Amino acid sequence: MKYHIVTIWLLEAPIEVVYETISQSMNWPQWWGNVKQVENLESGDANGIGNIRRYTWQGFLPYQLRFDICVTRLEPLIFIEGIASGDLEGIGCWSFSYDKNITVVNYTWHVHTTSFWMNLLELFAYPLIKWNHNLVMRKGGEALAQKLNARLVCVTHRT
Known part of the structure; x- marks a missing residue:
């Protein structure tokens, strides 16, 4: 099953701090509860291109994703x-x-699932899986705002 999901966070925080916190994904498990583990597999070049990290996520449904x-x-x-x-x-x-003291964070995800059981589940539970993803992203925006001692103005999702 293919997914095209967009999540937008509006935060009252400087863009430099928001960018730095998101770009340091090795630290996500410390503040984003749904991120269970991040492993650095390849460091990439001096600019970060080629960096490879393995992420383990646990949403609100009884399965983990690793990619x-x-x-x-x-x-x-x-x-x-x-x-x-x-x-x-x-x-x-x-x-x-x-813009006007608000950092806009836009996360766009164009993906498909690879496992047989997930593809089978999606035939029946597509709305539930989208709900799970959106809740994980909402919790991430809330956790980021809390970490930065900032106000999360809005979270929106588009599919």
Whole structure:
């Protein structure tokens, strides 16, 4: 099953702090409860291109997802893009902008699941899986705001 999901967080926080916190994904398990583990597999070049990390996620449904992200494009304070492989395959991109004391964080996820059981489950539970993803992302925005002692103004999702 293919997914195209966009999550947007609006935070009252400086873009530099928001970008730095998101770009340091090794630290996500410390503040984002749904991220169970992040392992550094490859460091990449001096700019972070080619960096590969393995992420283990636990949403609100009784399964975990494990996938690797290889950073393919990165422009500090503007975007981080990577290719996913593992339980999910595709492309994810964080983009950042700032306007009137609000940092806009846009996460776009173009992926498909790879395991037989997940593809079978999706035939029956697609809305539940989208709900799970959206809740994980909402909790991430709330956790980021709490970590930064900032206000999360809004969270929106588009599919």
